[in-house]
Amino acid sequence: MRDVYKKRLQQYVNMINVRLEQISTYRPSGSESVCEAMAYSLNAGGKRIRPVLALEFCRLCGGDIEKALQSACAIELVHTYSLIHDDLPCMDDDDYRRGRESCHKKFGEDIALLAGDALNSAAFELISSEAECGNISCETGIRLIHMLSSNIGVNGMIGGQVIDLESEGREITLETLNDLQEKKTGALIKAACLMGCVLGGCGTGDNEKLSAAGSYAECLGKAFQIVDDILDVTGTFEELGKPIGSDKQQGKSTFVTALGLEKAQQEAERLTNEALSFLSCFDDTGFLAELTMEMLTRKN
Amino acid sequence: MRDVYKKRLQQYVNMINVRLEQISTYRPSGSESVCEAMAYSLNAGGKRIRPVLALEFCRLCGGDIEKALQSACAIELVHTYSLIHDDLPCMDDDDYRRGRESCHKKFGEDIALLAGDALNSAAFELISSEAECGNISCETGIRLIHMLSSNIGVNGMIGGQVIDLESEGREITLETLNDLQEKKTGALIKAACLMGCVLGGCGTGDNEKLSAAGSYAECLGKAFQIVDDILDVTGTFEELGKPIGSDKQQGKSTFVTALGLEKAQQEAERLTNEALSFLSCFDDTGFLAELTMEMLTRKN
Numbered sequence: 001m002r003d004v005y006k007k008r009l010q011q012y013v014n015m016i017n018v019r020l021e022q023i024s025t026y027r028p029s030g031s032e033s034v035c036e037a038m039a040y041s042l043n044a045g046g047k048r049i050r051p052v053l054a055l056e057f058c059r060l061c062g063g064d065i066e067k068a069l070q071s072a073c074a075i076e077l078v079h080t081y082s083l084i085h086d087d088l089p090c091m092d093d094d095d096y097r098r099g100r101e102s103c104h105k106k107f108g109e110d111i112a113l114l115a116g117d118a119l120n121s122a123a124f125e126l127i128s129s130e131a132e133c134g135n136i137s138c139e140t141g142i143r144l145i146h147m148l149s150s151n152i153g154v155n156g157m158i159g160g161q162v163i164d165l166e167s168e169g170r171e172i173t174l175e176t177l178n179d180l181q182e183k184k185t186g187a188l189i190k191a192a193c194l195m196g197c198v199l200g201g202c203g204t205g206d207n208e209k210l211s212a213a214g215s216y217a218e219c220l221g222k223a224f225q226i227v228d229d230i231l232d233v234t235g236t237f238e239e240l241g242k243p244i245g246s247d248k249q250q251g252k253s254t255f256v257t258a259l260g261l262e263k264a265q266q267e268a269e270r271l272t273n274e275a276l277s278f279l280s281c282f283d284d285t286g287f288l289a290e291l292t293m294e295m296l297t298r299k300n
Numbered sequence: 301m302r303d304v305y306k307k308r309l310q311q312y313v314n315m316i317n318v319r320l321e322q323i324s325t326y327r328p329s330g331s332e333s334v335c336e337a338m339a340y341s342l343n344a345g346g347k348r349i350r351p352v353l354a355l356e357f358c359r360l361c362g363g364d365i366e367k368a369l370q371s372a373c374a375i376e377l378v379h380t381y382s383l384i385h386d387d388l389p390c391m392d393d394d395d396y397r398r399g400r401e402s403c404h405k406k407f408g409e410d411i412a413l414l415a416g417d418a419l420n421s422a423a424f425e426l427i428s429s430e431a432e433c434g435n436i437s438c439e440t441g442i443r444l445i446h447m448l449s450s451n452i453g454v455n456g457m458i459g460g461q462v463i464d465l466e467s468e469g470r471e472i473t474l475e476t477l478n479d480l481q482e483k484k485t486g487a488l489i490k491a492a493c494l495m496g497c498v499l500g501g502c503g504t505g506d507n508e509k510l511s512a513a514g515s516y517a518e519c520l521g522k523a524f525q526i527v528d529d530i531l532d533v534t535g536t537f538e539e540l541g542k543p544i545g546s547d548k549q550q551g552k553s554t555f556v557t558a559l560g561l562e563k564a565q566q567e568a569e570r571l572t573n574e575a576l577s578f579l580s581c582f583d584d585t586g587f588l589a590e591l592t593m594e595m596l597t598r599k600n
Contacts, residue, residue, distance in 0.1 A: 030463045030479060031454040038454075078421075085417060088390075090409035109390035110465050113413075117385060118458040120417060121378075124424045125449035131442040138438035142431040145445060149425035154331040154338075158418040163330045165410050179330060 005290035012052045015065075017043070019073050023126070037107040037115035038122075041080050044098040049224075050075045050188060052291070054196035057213055060282045061200025068199035070130045071144050074123040075192050078152055081119035082188075084112050086161070092250065099241030123148065136199070143198050151191035160184025169251040174258050178222070181255075185228075186221030193217040212281045219275035224295050226268040229254035230261065231300065239300045272296045305590035312352045315365075317343070319373050323426070337407040337415035338422075341380050344398045349524075350375045350488060352591070354496035357513055360582045361500025368499035370430045371444050374423040375492050378452055381419035382488075384412050386461070392550065399541030423448065436499070443498050451491035460484025469551040474558050478522070481555075485528075486521030493517040512578045519575035524595050526568040529554035530561065531600065539600045572596045 024039035051072035058068040087094040087102040088109060095105050104112035124145055131141030152158065160183030167180065193213040202209050231240060232247045233256050247254045255264045275292050279285040324339035351372035358368040387394040387402040388409060395405050404412035424445055431441030452458065460483030467480065493513040502509050531540060532547045533556050547554045555564045575592050579585040 026454070028455040028459055030476075030483075031459040033466065034458060034462045035454055081417075085413060088413065090388075090413060111462070113385060113388065113390060114458050114461055114465075117381075117416070117420060118453050120420050121424075121449045121452050121458075122454075124421075124445055125453060128442050128446035128449060132446055138442045141442050141445075142428050142438045145424055145441075146428035146432055149421045149428060152421050153418050153425060154326070154335055154422075155328040158334060158414050159328055159331040161414055162334045162411070165414075166333065176330075183330075 002290070005287055008287050009052065009291070012055050012065075013048050015055075015069055016048045016051045016073060016076065019069050020076060023073065023077075023122075033107065033111055034114050034118060037084075037103055037111050038080075038119055040106060041084050041097075041103045041115065042077065042119070044100065046076070046079070046098065048076060049291075049295070050079055050192040053189065053192045053217075054199065056288055056291070057193050057196025058200040060284065060288070061197050061202050061206075061209060063200030067130075067135050068196065071127050071136065071195060071199055072192075074126040074144075075148065075188065075195065077119045077123040077126065078148065078157075079188060081116040081123075082152075082157060082161075084116040084119070088112060091161075091165075092246070094242065094246065096242045140198060143204075144195050147191050147194050147198065151187040156183050156187030156191075160187065164252070167253055170253075172253045177253055177255065177258055181222060181225045182218065185225045186218055189221040189224065190214055190217040193220075208281055212278045216275050216278040219271045219278065220292060220295065223268045223271035223275065226255040226264050226271070227296060227298065229256045230264055230268070231298075232256070233261065235299065241300065268296055302590070305587050308587050309352065309591070312355050312365075313348050315355075315369055316348045316351045316373060316376065319369050320376060323373065323377075323422075333407065333411055334414050334418060337384075337403055337411050338380075338419055340406060341384050341397075341403045341415065342377065342419070344400065346376070346379070346398065348376060349591075349595070350379055350492040353489065353492045353517075354499065356588055356591070357493050357496025358500040360584065360588070361497050361502050361506075361509060363500030367430075367435050368496065371427050371436065371495060371499055372492075374426040374444075375448065375488065375495065377419045377423040377426065378448065378457075379488060381416040381423075382452075382457060382461075384416040384419070388412060391461075391465075392546075394542065394546065396542045440498060443504075444495050447491050447494050447498065451487040456483050456487030456491075460487065464552070467553055470553075472553045477553055477555065477558055481522060481525045482518065485525045486518055489521040489524065490514055490517035493520075508581055512581045516575050516578040519571045519578065520592060520595065523568045523571035523575065526555040526564050526571070527596060527598065529556045530564055530568070531598075532556070533561065535599065541600065568596055 020042050024042055027035040054072035054075055055065045055068055058065055084103045086092050087097055088104055094102050096102060103115060127141055127144050130136045131138045160180050163180040164184055194210060197210055197213050232244055235244050237243060259267060272292055276289055279288060320342050324342055327335040354372035354375060355365045355368055358365055384403045386392055387397055388404055394402050396402060403415060427441055427444050430436045431438045460480050463480040464484055494510060497510055497513050532544055535544050537543060559567060572592055576589055579588055
């Protein structure tokens with residue numbers, strides 16, 4: 001079981017990394033610096049959890065993962081843009097990301113800003129290209145673009161970042177923290193799972209699967225964030241590739257400050273189990289179950 | 301002739317402003333500040349030249365401008381995002397825009413950054429929504445999204461901004477300046493004209509119209525930029541709503557520094573005439589001809 005899981009995860013991550021590197025080789029004359037910055041952040045070796053989720057949900061719904069690959073990678077472009085902008089001095093002002101200098105430390109603030117901007121719209125270029133060349137239908141392309149764009153705007157990822165900014169240095173309720181994290185981290189993870197189902201062939205009427213994937217994603221996203229908050233306290237620079245204790249330093253409310261370490265850990269475990277319970281309407285969920293557990297026990 | 305032009309322009313601008321205000325009223329709980337910043341910049345009373353071009357090309361191709369309105373407004377969202385990010389301290393560091401404080405001066409750098417990000421992806425949300433609700437076909441939606449996204453990335457608008465950044469403080473050739481402006485200003489204007497044709501019903505085989513609209517847009521875009529450069533030297537703060545002489549202060553190469561005032565003016569006139577010559581394959585181009593001339597003689 002464990003070996004099957006590891007092998008498939010490696011296969012997915014390899015596919016994703018190869019495609020992202022292909023995407024990164026496009027460097028029109030005059031734009032070399034911003035393309036280099038985009039490639040630097042895109043190919044920094046993240047966990048690729050979002051595109052992996054999209055590919056696996058596609059497979060679970062009976063789709064062709066090769067045809068889903070480019071759209072799955074579009075989600076990673078959005079994730080990377082959000083990290084680049086989040087690290088900027090006017091935001092979290094983080095000098096390190098994934099064990100090396102953050103994008104603006106390496107390339108300057110101006111180029112980092114533009115690299116994030118370009119990755120944001122390039123995500124939609126990737127998906128619309130797939131539809132234009134017939135790898136996916138235009139109907140599917142439109143649904144994917146709508147799912148992605150509506151989950152990363154003011155009612156999703158950006159909305160979460162705003163609440164995050166406005167919560168700095170003051171205590172917030174657990175309710176606000178939940179709202180913040182559902183949007184900031186959860187929305188893109190949810191988009192990834194739903195987009196995977198659509199890429200796998202789920203139509204607008206496939207409510208049971210889409211609803212189950214959405215509920216699974218909400219629980220996973222929250223558990224994922226709680227573990228992030230725990231690791232910011234218990235991890236090391238070597239494990240995380242970025243300074244630990246940055247949440248505390250920035251006066252951020254986290255699930256650890258809100259619940260304490262022990263209860264935060266229990267809540268992450270509860271949410272992981274709840275996430276798993278939503279997978280019952282799919283067959284062959286061994287991989288996803290292992291992945292979900294690994295998100296709980298990860299060290300980075 | 302002049303009255304018909306003015307009346308239609310007013311009608312277009314009103315339609316666009318009303319729709320943009322409707323779009324701006326969506327303010328989910330927790331995101332009020334970023335939504336306010338988006339609305340502030342979006343409703344600052346720009347000329348709306350890009351969505352106007354989209355609506356008029358839609359009409360010239362026999363389409364329904366009501367059904368084109370939301371997609372035309374999406375172009376203005378992208379334009380507004382680019383202005384907000386361009387004004388940021390790490391970019392041009394401009395404190396004024398359209399006669400009032402720039403977005404980051406009013407709302408802070410962090411919120412301005414997020415407002416730009418949100419407007420960027422919201423453009424794609426607007427177009428995909430139109431296709432999901434059936435106002436436009438999914439095929440049309442995909443083509444619009446591909447045209448828009450591919451013209452604002454590293455081979456279009458962002459590419460132009462990179463060349464601009466890297467040219468500051470040193471002399472560049474007229475060839476580089478042309479490349480810079482074709483991408484920075486021209487690409488989005490070209491996208492607007494092409495999207496208008498697609499919204500008007502031009503299929504992938506309608507090469508004559510698409511090619512003519514593209515060539516028109518290239519000439520108009522360059523003439524537009526030359527006039528911008530001239531106004532930065534000859535205009536006043538009251539006319540422009542921003543400090544004059546900012547190009548010189550930032551050591552930027554412009555068409556005025558490259559050609560001198562007189563030759564720049566001649567080149568703008570030549571390009572305007574060339575733009576007009578491309579309209580011959582359309583009927584009823586009186587409005588577009590007036591608009592093109594007005595872009596040449598404008599004072600702001």
